[in-house]
Amino acid sequence: MSLLEVSNLGIWFGGLEAVSDFNLKVETGHLYGLIGPNGAGKTTVFNMLTGMYKPNKGSIALDGVNITGKNPEYISKAGIARTFQNIRLFNGLSVLDNVKLGLHNRIVYGMMTGILRTPPYVSKEREMDAKALEILKIFELDPMANLMASQLPYGQQRKLEIARALATNPKLLLLDEPAAGMNPNETEELMKTVKNVRDRFGIAILLIEHDMKFVMGLCEDITVLDYGKIIAHGDPSSVKHDPRVITAYLGGE
Amino acid sequence: MKTARASKSKQVSHSYLITFGIVIAFYIIIQIMSGRGVLTSSLEGQLIPMCAYAIMAVSLNLTVGILGELSLGHAGFMSVGAFAGVLVYMNMSSGIPSWCAMFFAILAGALAAGIFGLLVGIPVLRLSGDYLAIVTLAFGEIIKNLLNAMYLGADSSGLHVSFKDAASMHLSANGKVLINGALGITGIRKSSTFTLGIILLIITLAVILNFIHSRAGRAVMSIRDNEIAAQSIGIDATKYKLMAFILSAVFAGIAGVLYALNYSALVATKFNYNTSIQVLVFVVLGGMGNITGSVIAAAVLTVLPEVLRVANNYRMLIYSIVLIAMMIINQGPGMIAWRKRFVAKVKANHSDGKEVE
Numbered sequence: 022m023s024l025l026e027v028s029n030l031g032i033w034f035g036g037l038e039a040v041s042d043f044n045l046k047v048e049t050g051h052l053y054g055l056i057g058p059n060g061a062g063k064t065t066v067f068n069m070l071t072g073m074y075k076p077n078k079g080s081i082a083l084d085g086v087n088i089t090g091k092n093p094e095y096i097s098k099a100g101i102a103r104t105f106q107n108i109r110l111f112n113g114l115s116v117l118d119n120v121k122l123g124l125h126n127r128i129v130y131g132m133m134t135g136i137l138r139t140p141p142y143v144s145k146e147r148e149m150d151a152k153a154l155e156i157l158k159i160f161e162l163d164p165m166a167n168l169m170a171s172q173l174p175y176g177q178q179r180k181l182e183i184a185r186a187l188a189t190n191p192k193l194l195l196l197d198e199p200a201a202g203m204n205p206n207e208t209e210e211l212m213k214t215v216k217n218v219r220d221r222f223g224i225a226i227l228l229i230e231h232d233m234k235f236v237m238g239l240c241e242d243i244t245v246l247d248y249g250k251i252i253a254h255g256d257p258s259s260v261k262h263d264p265r266v267i268t269a270y271l272g273g274e
Numbered sequence: 275m276k277t278a279r280a281s282k283s284k285q286v287s288h289s290y291l292i293t294f295g296i297v298i299a300f301y302i303i304i305q306i307m308s309g310r311g312v313l314t315s316s317l318e319g320q321l322i323p324m325c326a327y328a329i330m331a332v333s334l335n336l337t338v339g340i341l342g343e344l345s346l347g348h349a350g351f352m353s354v355g356a357f358a359g360v361l362v363y364m365n366m367s368s369g370i371p372s373w374c375a376m377f378f379a380i381l382a383g384a385l386a387a388g389i390f391g392l393l394v395g396i397p398v399l400r401l402s403g404d405y406l407a408i409v410t411l412a413f414g415e416i417i418k419n420l421l422n423a424m425y426l427g428a429d430s431s432g433l434h435v436s437f438k439d440a441a442s443m444h445l446s447a448n449g450k451v452l453i454n455g456a457l458g459i460t461g462i463r464k465s466s467t468f469t470l471g472i473i474l475l476i477i478t479l480a481v482i483l484n485f486i487h488s489r490a491g492r493a494v495m496s497i498r499d500n501e502i503a504a505q506s507i508g509i510d511a512t513k514y515k516l517m518a519f520i521l522s523a524v525f526a527g528i529a530g531v532l533y534a535l536n537y538s539a540l541v542a543t544k545f546n547y548n549t550s551i552q553v554l555v556f557v558v559l560g561g562m563g564n565i566t567g568s569v570i571a572a573a574v575l576t577v578l579p580e581v582l583r584v585a586n587n588y589r590m591l592i593y594s595i596v597l598i599a600m601m602i603i604n605q606g607p608g609m610i611a612w613r614k615r616f617v618a619k620v621k622a623n624h625s626d627g628k629e630v631e
Contacts, residue, residue, distance in 0.1 A: 071506060097508030109503035111496045113563075122496050125489065126508045132517060135488025136481050142488065149489075189507050 022085055024049045024225050025070075025193055030079035032069060039065045040249040043079070047193060052219055053227040054240030058269055061246040063229045064106055067195050071103050072096040084192065098126055102191035104182040106198045106229075112171035116162060119170050119181055120153035123188025128152070153188065159221065160184050160214065176207045180214065187222065194218070196228040200235050208232060212239055237261065245269070293479055293566045300573070301472045316580055324576040325471025326533035329478045331556035331568035333525035336482055338554070339563030340491065341518040342498030343399075344407035347414025348526050348553050351387040353545035355527025356534035357421060359383030360459050361452060363535060365428075376465060380474070380531050387527025390417075391520040399515040402501055406519075414550050421542035426453040458541035466536040474532055475569070478525050483565060485521060494518045559600045567604065574600075
């Protein structure tokens with residue numbers, strides 16, 4: 022049984038079929054890519070996997086549990102975390118608090134404990150601080166822990182989003198264009214970080230990316246979408262030479 | 275790792291100490307001034323309303339600044355709390371020590387306002403957008419008009435309610451009218467004291483500041499900053515929105531009890547739209563999300579009209595100039611930058627001192 026099994030997933034908005042017959046199998050510890058031209062439906066797939074859209078058709082199973090059409094909170098607890106194409110950080114909060122929020126469902130104490138400051142408050146907050154700093158360290162963000170998230174430069178904001186997602190202890194991490202807007206050096210560094218995360222946490226990662234060097238150099242298995250349908254699937258070299266993929270990207274007769 | 279943690283907790287406790295310090299210093303100064311007879315009686319009369327409005331501003335700041343939702347009917351919760359608290363107080367005060375009756379009155383006010391907060395919050399906070407502003411605006415008006423038209427009486431057979439007049443309640447001879455329509459509740463024994471007001475303000479500050487700096491408070495602020503991202507990391511948005519909104523309503527109810535027990539009569543029209551907006555002005559001028567700012571803005575702007583009575587016709591002119599000045603000082607980009615520099619400087623000096631030790 023695979024970690025994630027998606028079969029015949031489909032969604033339509035009014036008359037527009039945004040995604041149809043999407044199939045995917047994801048195994049723990051591997052890196053997967055989802056590519057395709059603009060408007061192919063890649064982010065829509067992510068939104069269905071994380072419960073932000075309810076699919077009209079098909080099923081999603083994580084670790085054998087059916088999570089089709091569940092709400093985002095449920096799916097986060099089930100073990101899928103994500104980042105966003107346009108960065109969505111908690112800008113009014115510190116870098117540390119952003120990661121501590123990722124720990125929200127892992128280190129738990131009640132509202133009254135917080136208000137009355139009973140001993141569990143102190144110990145749990147300490148535990149959260151330590152854990153959050155540990156995660157920030159992986160991304161070399163620990164010196165910025167007390168800065169506001171909005172004060173970070175762009176590249177570090179992207180990293181913080183990944184750190185926050187990892188704090189939820191996911192089995193599967195979805196990255197939506199993690200290298201967007203980065204220069205070649207930053208992209209190179211991010212590649213190392215993503216690999217490092219996979220090795221260290223032993224989780225599966227599925228990413229959307231337009232930077233072909235990034236995708237081809239990182240992913241072991243690539244799915245290509247066009248007009249909401251899978252047009253190719255396989256390892257990087259076979260996908261790269263697939264005539265349908267070349268047609269989709271460059272146009273053809 | 276340790277330094278980052280230590281400095282964080284130090285920051286939090288610092289801001290707490292400053293807030294409590296201001297409130298306690300203010301209390302001591304007022305006590306000394308009133309002991310020497312420096313305070314005019316009209317100014318002294320403003321002390322309890324000042325505390326009540328400060329509690330209102332702090333509690334509204336939880337909704338507006340921390341949760342990021344606009345509430346235009348906060349006076350409605352104050353009203354519900356005031357009526358519930360006074361009713362309990364008047365029916366308990368015989369035979370029970372005054373402080374005990376007061377305690378139950380405050381509890382009743384808090385509970386009643388909290389229940390109404392839940393009733394308003396459940397349908398509205400499931401949605402995202404400006405719905406809360408519209409619904410709370412309506413809620414404030416509905417509560418005001420309902421209480422204004424309501425007659426409530428009690429006799430041996432129980433409670434009687436009428437929306438026509440006192441006679442149509444058909445009270446028996448030993449019955450008494452509790453709420454007399456537009457005349458409200460009369461014959462209240464004035465029992466609020468400035469000391470009680472300050473104690474309630476400190477409790478409010480402690481609870482709300484602790485809430486903000488806890489797991490639940492962080493969740494509330496994450497929803498304010500980005501609801502979609504908050505849901506994606508497993509935060510139940512509706513639950514935390516409701517939690518913050520109800521907490522906010524509870525303290526508005528407590529402020530209502532404190533306020534109402536300062537007068538001999540309580541009428542519903544006192545808690546109208548203007549009161550809601552006035553409290554919102556305190557919050558905006560004090561800085562959204564800035565709890566200390568709310569307390570200062572509420573205190574200054576409650577007393578100012580009294581102090582300016584000397585200026586006669588120019589009273590409202592000066593009041594508006596003060597509003598504009600506060601806006602510039604609090605929210606002007608130049609002033610914000612200057613404040614940041616100042617705080618950084620103080621902090622740098624502070625840590626230097628630490629290292630020498």
